[in-house]
Structure formats: C-alpha cells, structure tokens
Amino acid sequence: MKVLVIGNGGREHALAWKLKFSPRVQAVFVAPGNGGTAADPDLHNVAITDFNALADFVEAEKIVLTVVGPETPLAGGVVDVFRARGLRVFGPTQAAAQLESSKAFAKAFMQRHDIPTAAFATFSDAAGAHAHVNANGAPIVIKADGLAAGKGVVVAMSLQQAHEAIDWMLGGNDNKLGVVHNDGGARVVIEQFLEGEEASFIVLCDGKNVVSLATSQDHKRLLDDDEGPNTGGMGAYSPAPVVTPNVHAKVMNEIIYPTIAGMAKDGITFTGFLYAGLMIDANGQPRTVEFNCRMGDPETQPIMMRLKSDLFDVLMHATDGTLDQVDLQWDRRVALGVVMAASGYPLSPRKGDAITGLPDDADEAMVFHAGTAAVNEGVVTSGGRVLCVTALGDSVKSAQHRAYEALRGIHFDGAQYRADIGFRAIKR
Numbered sequence: 001m002k003v004l005v006i007g008n009g010g011r012e013h014a015l016a017w018k019l020k021f022s023p024r025v026q027a028v029f030v031a032p033g034n035g036g037t038a039a040d041p042d043l044h045n046v047a048i049t050d051f052n053a054l055a056d057f058v059e060a061e062k063i064v065l066t067v068v069g070p071e072t073p074l075a076g077g078v079v080d081v082f083r084a085r086g087l088r089v090f091g092p093t094q095a096a097a098q099l100e101s102s103k104a105f106a107k108a109f110m111q112r113h114d115i116p117t118a119a120f121a122t123f124s125d126a127a128g129a130h131a132h133v134n135a136n137g138a139p140i141v142i143k144a145d146g147l148a149a150g151k152g153v154v155v156a157m158s159l160q161q162a163h164e165a166i167d168w169m170l171g172g173n174d175n176k177l178g179v180v181h182n183d184g185g186a187r188v189v190i191e192q193f194l195e196g197e198e199a200s201f202i203v204l205c206d207g208k209n210v211v212s213l214a215t216s217q218d219h220k221r222l223l224d225d226d227e228g229p230n231t232g233g234m235g236a237y238s239p240a241p242v243v244t245p246n247v248h249a250k251v252m253n254e255i256i257y258p259t260i261a262g263m264a265k266d267g268i269t270f271t272g273f274l275y276a277g278l279m280i281d282a283n284g285q286p287r288t289v290e291f292n293c294r295m296g297d298p299e300t301q302p303i304m305m306r307l308k309s310d311l312f313d314v315l316m317h318a319t320d321g322t323l324d325q326v327d328l329q330w331d332r333r334v335a336l337g338v339v340m341a342a343s344g345y346p347l348s349p350r351k352g353d354a355i356t357g358l359p360d361d362a363d364e365a366m367v368f369h370a371g372t373a374a375v376n377e378g379v380v381t382s383g384g385r386v387l388c389v390t391a392l393g394d395s396v397k398s399a400q401h402r403a404y405e406a407l408r409g410i411h412f413d414g415a416q417y418r419a420d421i422g423f424r425a426i427k428r
C-alpha cells in the first residue's frame, strides 16, 4: 500500500523512514520532503503543497493513508480538506489544531477545563502588557500569540528583558517577529514563570482512545547549559527519566484525558498526535507549558528509532478508531539526537552551504535531514535546523557518545550544535 507524509523536516524524514519498514507499505511519498528523503531510494519526494492538489495526487496514486507532520498545514485545515474528500488522514482538524495555533485559545481552554498550567493574562495593547509586567515582576514569560515555531517565546529573567520582548512582539509596524495572527491583530500572552524540568509527552488519539508514545526531552536553547535564545529544538532523547511511572500517571489523568474530554465537551473531536510540553516541578507535579497538535521535532527522530511496532499498522488503527487494540513495543535502549543547525540560526539561517561527510544509514545511527536540499553537486543547507544525528545506545551516555561520533565526520560551513545533549539524564 502507498502512504504520504506531508512536511519537509527532520520529523517527516523520521516518520517516512519508519513507515518504509512496514511489510504492508509498498511506497512512501513525502510532500515536499527534503534532501534526505530525496536521497533514500525507498522514499519519493512530491513537489506539491496546495491541499487540493495533494488530495488529487492521493486519489490518482491510490494512496491509502496520509500523515501530516507540521503545524502549518494542520492549522490551515489540510485534514478538513482531505476528510471532505473521503480520504484517510491522520491529524487534527483545523478547529482542534487551535490548541497549538493560538496560545490564547490553549490557555483559555486549560483554564476552563482545570488543566494544570501557568497563570496568565492576554494583551493586545502594549501599555497594558507593560503595566502587567511591572505589577508581577521577573522572571516572567512573554509569548507571541500565533505560530512562531518555538521562537516567539521570551523567558525574561529581568524586567528590562520583559519590556523589550513586549515591544518586539507588539511593536506596531516593525513587529520583528512577523507572526501572522488568526484575526490579523498582534497579541501576547504573559505567563507566570514555572520552575522545574521539561519533558515532551506525546500521545496518539483516534477520537476515543489514547495511546502514549515513549517519553522524550528536547533542548530548546541554542547553546550549551541551556543558554542563548529559544529555538525549535537543538536535540532530544528518549526516554526522559524525569517522567517516572508516577508522573506518567499524573500526566495522563490530569492533562491528557481531561484535554481530550474537554475538547469533546467543547464540540471538537480530537484526532492526531497530541503533544503536551510539560514542566515537572521538584514534587513531580506536571504542568502544561504548551500543547502541540503534532509530533515534536526533533523528538520524533529518537522516538522513531526506538519504536519497534509497525507504524503503518498503528496509524491505520488510529484512523479506524481502534487504538484500543494497539500495544506499542519499544526498544529498551536510549535514543539520542543532536541537531546540527545552520549559521545564523535561529534568527536568519544561511542557506546553500555544501554538506559533506554524511555517513550511510546504519541500524544504530541515522542522520535525519531537516533543512537540506538535493542539488546537482550533492546536498546543501536550506533551512535553520539542518540535520539531526540520532543514535541508539544502552545508556544515555553511550547513545550520546555514538551520536557525536557519527556527527564528527559531517561538515558544513557555520554548523552550530550543542555538545551537551542529554546532560540532564546523565546527571541523574
């Protein structure tokens, strides 16, 4: 059978790579894909992004299943378009995707349904936002409302930083963030600063049943020791030891189930991946920092390396409403991925640098491509996060060692990567 993965990042390379191993899958298309999916003879890039043109392609090729990777097509309603045409697609509808596409929607939702999260207030006027910051003090968190790929968040450690962030996000015509808002206006959400350790908690929902994936942890800051600006993610590993069995149960009972039930109560059936970005405090109490309606990137890369079950089979159950029949099997080893980002990332990544020294795919180490493009001369950088070098090992340390070994031979000018991916788990 044929499947389609929509997207062009490292997450989509990992999903497509995993799908190709299913004995029931005869071809995997990736739209539009990247240099990594182009180089794999089992994957086929398709240069289509328009939703109706994609649905035409799916009909013409008799593709049985489409899985949507990134938030942008989900927020744009690709699932609604496919469903209206009777096509099998895994992902949330446009209405459900608001949990991610609007921070204001998500915060109001969590408040309404008693889902643990940071206290917050929403502002569209800069004066009100500045006054709120002055009244509450720092540290405090300022977030642009709208999709900003993890970059529209400033964790302000001082009042000055907080005021600057407000001006940056609500600064009239020179809104440097360039966030496109649902209703055309700029808004910020200002949040209480939460202390603790973060984890990524991702589940599959079929509208009724929920199956949790292996836990993971991302590294959002650009530089070692969690310094520097927030990024889309500089590396990840699975499992995340901070999610003990006790914490896992709390997350399911206090966050995941109430979210699915709350959406249903609000008239929205949730289908797709639901990703709760958690902050877990010293007492093991999880709070939701954000929701995403998709898999994480780069979390998907280590998670897919650990998944032993047939992903195609799982997604067919997920689109049939029979996830209750699924019992996911995981490799007991740790998987750890290190992102290599382009020069200038995250603000203005440079494109077109030649990438050399890419190793062949191996059972224990995979280089998943993100911002790469295939050109006549080989592979070049074409986006902020370029590669995610991912490896399996018996411990976090050995997975880390193997990932950095694989990374060592890869070169492109200006490459940026952290040298400490996995440090929290190693410290434990």
Ligand code: AMP
Binding pocket: 118, 141, 143, 150, 151, 153, 155, 191, 192, 193, 194, 195, 198, 220, 230, 277, 289, 290
């Ligand atoms: P978000 O895009 O909402 O996930 O925020 C990006 C990152 O900012 C998160 O992964 C956290 O590291 C940090 N962050 C966001 N909200 C808070 C908060 N309320 N308290 C502490 N850190 C936060």
Ligand code: GLY
Binding pocket: 150, 218, 232, 233, 292, 295, 296, 297, 298, 299
């Ligand atoms: N790695 C964070 C995200 O996918 O949102």
